[in-house]
Amino acid sequence: MKEEKLIQKWLDGELSPEEKRELEQFEAFKDYQKIDAAAQYFKAPKFDAATTYTNIQAQKEKENTRTNWLANISKIAAVLIIGFLAYTFLFQDSLTEVSTQIATSENISLPDNSQVNVNAASYFAFNENQWKQKREVQLKGEAYFKVAKGEKFTVVTPLGNVSVKGTQFNVKQRNNIFVVSCYEGLVEVTTAKDTILLPAGKEYRKINGSSLVENISAQTPSWIAGESNFTSTPLKEVFNELERQYNIKVHLKNLTFDADRTFTGSFVHNNLQQALKAITIPFNLTYKIEGSSVSIIKSE
Template identity: 45%
Template sequence: MKEEEIIKKWLDNETLSTEEIQFLQGIEGFDDYKKIAEKAAHFKAPEVDITEGLENLKKEKQEKKTKNIWLSRFPRIAAILVIAIGSYFLFFHSNYTDIDTLAKVTKQVSLPDHSEVVLNANSSISYSKDNWTGNREIHLAGEAFFKVAKGKKFTVITNLGEVTVLGTQFNVRQREESIQVDCYEGLVEVKINNETIKLSAGKSLAFRDQQLNQYENFDNSSSWLRGKSTFKSIPLREVFKEFERQYAVKIQTKNLTLDQEKLFTGSFTHKDIETAIKSVTLPFGLDYSIQKDEIIVSARE
């Protein structure tokens, strides 16, 4: 039996022999198509006539004359099937662009609408470059500064909330259990913890330990763009983690009785590791020693 005929039987849910099943499993990409079909069975498409769509699908398959032509169109047919039930982009993600940074590294990215994103160290974004007009979403893990092109709009999605913007400059810092949004120009709309909040220029929002706080900020841009990390009432353990991101080191604590949940307000430079660690440890009366890619922090003797 011809290859396209076996695939057609599978699409039509006809009974396949053991030999035909083994043949299908050997086709490159078959596992992806199988996952699409299995997931599709659990969704409903209220605005699409599925029966008519499947009939058109069968007709299109019957018109194919050769193996190469039919197989070249199979991915598109699979996509049509999934679009019909509203689940294509959940299971087919070939057009997404992923950009990330390592410790000590920042990166500037230009979006398809000419908006600009600057990624802080150990951060990443993901967005649909080829379908930007229809899918204006950016998934962020870490921290990034956004300068939105005039009149453009998109949504920044994190695991704790969403930020929708229109012609503005703003910063989003997303960590394991916290998120901070700083608006420097224009207006942003933040959806978090079942609340929707609009921030204008000079306003900031922080969500930490299930507490949502708003406050004034007086900077023109994020301090990390100018080579330093700034904190306002942030637990010391989080400051240590940020230090590790900026200097690609591991901070180890030794004989430390100080509660690392104590709050730190201040900053450290990204340009000199010794000056930076002093800025963090001195306010708490701690000692430190720098050993290659590790810093030992201990109680002062």
């Protein structure tokens, strides 16, 4: 109330020096001066102090409204930020991710004691907080699963999903290759075009869009024992796997053969020379090793 009286007296030109100094201490005084200056341009026969005072009050209410609006926006933003951080903490931070390096593998124990062996240069992830509600993992690469009995267990890959309730199986997803091998029990393989029930001793393969199911005799995937095995696999993918297992770079030098030609066979993970011979000899090729670089050339 005192501020309003001082403003009224200031507009009427009746302020004492002491009262003027007191008014100048108020935070909004500069705004009052601006409004007063603008009022000088009003086309009126004489200065209307009451109107000017009304304008000042309106400006104050406008500033208060703007301040309240900003305060409300700040509160809303704070709630959204807290909610986002809570979501991130509860869900995103609970995502366990494993990325294996070239020439390495890793064993993982899941919350239900299911066991996973992840092959070289692969990505594997699962959400521990949601595990009781949904047994689901993500895979890019290759992994061997020993799943504990329970509710449905799903492996999600870019090329298809594999679902089981408790069994042993291997999943390989590399580029356009998707291979599922069942060693125990029954698994369901789902892709964009196929839904297959795969019993033990069967393998589903989809390579470059073509799929088939064949018998297998192995009890576990060969890579677990240090050997990569292939059936009608493009030679390019065989060399890609060689790079993953030996941490090398393969260069195909002046070759005229079809790079998509398929390979059936295997190579070991502990002897590069032997592995290269196993791949190159069937195609009348040879190789040259220079540090971590291997050149594949045609035999003389």
